[in-house]
């Protein structure tokens with residue numbers, strides 16, 4: 001399972017990268033705005049900064065919602081750095097743009113996916129990644145993890161190469177549950193990754209080992 005971090009915060013990206021388990025980064029316009037990154041030039045520069053920190057794919061989202069605009073923006077994003085993956089919304093023009101980029105060998109991430117049908121369309125259009133938002137489904141009392149298992153079944157039935165990128169991961173149990181279901185990738189906050197480290201028996205066991213060492217020295 002690949003681990004992506006879902007942030008535009010360079011310090012958090014550096015911390016996850018230093019842990020040695022980071023496979024990529026996802027961003028979106030809201031995450032950019034949260035870090036105060038505004039204006040097209042600053043946003044493009046920020047993508048390059050992220051690519052220079054992480055070894056792996058960096059999703060960069062188009063703002064246009066029409067086919068021509070998505071192609072123009074997506075080509076500019078893809079030209080920024082070989083690690084860039086063009087992130088496209090799950091709307092009709094996004095699906096068309098996905099097919100266009102897929103035919104050109106430009107990698108894509110189809111985002112804002114909330115149903116198995118949408119995920120099937122993204123795979124048919126040749127998406128590199130599909131991003132079902134599990135946390136936002138949970139927020140409206142719908143089982144986000146069930147969607148991951150439905151997409152896994154459909155993709156396995158037909159051997160689709162599109163990778164299931166479980167997005168809108170909110171906490172560590174989401175990461176573990178996605179791994180059990182067979183999501184190819186998860187993207188979540190740094191806390192969801194660091195939470196995997198934690199167990200009280202690890203802490204108490206280590207404290208005991210160190211105390212016993214001190215007694216003998």
Ligand code: E4P
Pocket residue numbers: 006026027028111131133135136167168169187
């Ligand atoms: C995915 O690519 C999105 O950036 C993200 O996972 C959305 O998560 P949220 O629902 O926590 O905003």
